[in-house]
Amino acid sequence: MEYLDFELPIKELEEQLTKCVAIGHESDIDVTETCQQIEKKLEDTKKDIYKNLSAWQRVQLSRHPNRPYTLDYIEALCGDSFLELHGDRNVKDDKAMIGGLGKIGDQSYMFIGQQKGYNTKTRQYRNFGMANPEGYRKALRLMKSAEKFGIPVVTLIDTPGAYPGLEAEERGQGEAIARNILEMTRLKVPIITVIIGEGASGGALGIGVGDSVLMLENSWYSVISPENCSSILWRSWEHKEKAAEALKLTATDAMKIKVIDEIIKEPLGGAHTDREGTFIAVRDAIVANYDKLKNLSQEDLVSSRMDKYSKMGEFKG
Structure with a gap:
């Protein structure tokens, strides 16, 4: 431990x-x-x-090495029914972004999420959960397949951000994320998004446009990580705790400003202290939110999703 x-x-x-x-x-x-x-x-x-807990302490918990990752949730939710699908049909298969078909009970879902590694070797293999453009294009391909067959989409967010390397920019990182955001706003099947760990910047938004956006209690969701915010504003990482407070990145903060729709409570001590209890809580939240969305027509589904995101940022002077 x-x-x-x-x-x-x-x-x-x-x-x-x-x-x-x-x-x-x-x-x-x-x-x-x-x-x-x-x-x-x-x-x-x-x-x-x-x-x-302070905001920075919740950031620390979200990064705990024993915290469950995307594949842990999928395995717990779907068991042997999960079928992983690979490749963007253009460049390669991005190991930082995983996706495929699985069942919770009798209902099929298309699961998509970032995957981190458990040790040095697997972290390098998964590129620390930072997807390249082909990862986002793979995610979009799977979402479009789900739409074709009327299968709801579940995205699991856990990333420090999209990969910022030169080669990623050369292959169109910004365009790939922007394309995903556009296409997800008008996807004609329910989208349930769960932030299970880190939800940073465009890396999270690239699979984060959902009808229901859920957030684990000790996860965080922000435009930038506290360390990078501190390095920009103070030219040092020493002020990361102050940056974490200012960014309003906790689940409670996100709920107050209506960026998310629901907080999933974690066991005392964090998700890693009772994995089974966390998996059950996430499963129940996904099923409950799908039950609310499944009877909406395609037009109502897209319209309500558009309205939801159009209203974000509105204020009265």
Whole structure:
């Protein structure tokens, strides 16, 4: 188990509890009451820490190395029914963007999302979850296929941003993302978007235009990462915590300004502490939102989606 800096009090108490239990097993001393006291203090400490998380601490949780990634969710939601589809039919198959058909219950969905790696080798293989233009073109190809066969689309967002390399720009990174945003606004099937980790910039928006946009409690969604914002404004990453607060990137902030539609609550301590519980919460949210959308006509679906995004940013002077 890996601990973040603000979780060190929890680590200390868990170590005390482990030692207390070990003493009880190795000797005749009754340590039941002592263990119960430590357990109570541990629970209270967890509640105190996690109910008062800063924006930067939520960013840290969204990047936790044990946090579930897109393929973890798909495997949990679909089991053996998932069929991954590859390639943009133009350049290559982008490993940072995955997609394919799968079922939740008896309903088929087209799943699309960014995939990060679990270690150095797989992170390089997945390009750290940063898609190239062909990744966004693959995503669009799969969305169009879903539209053709009347299959709803589920996108899972977890990216530090689209790949910013020279070769990506040469192959039309900006155009590919802009094309996806345009096509998603008028796609004639329901789109459910779930932000499961990092939701940064155009990298997220390229698959983020949904009828229902859901966000896990400890994920973040913003035009730029706190570190990059800090480096632009202060010429240093040292002010990343201040930048995180100013960017209003948490799920609560996004809900207040109506950028998202629903917050999916995570287990105490984050999604990685109870993966199964998180998968169930995400599955239930997807099913519930699809039930709201499935009976809308194609015209009403597209019209309401257009209205939703047209209203963003409106204010009264």
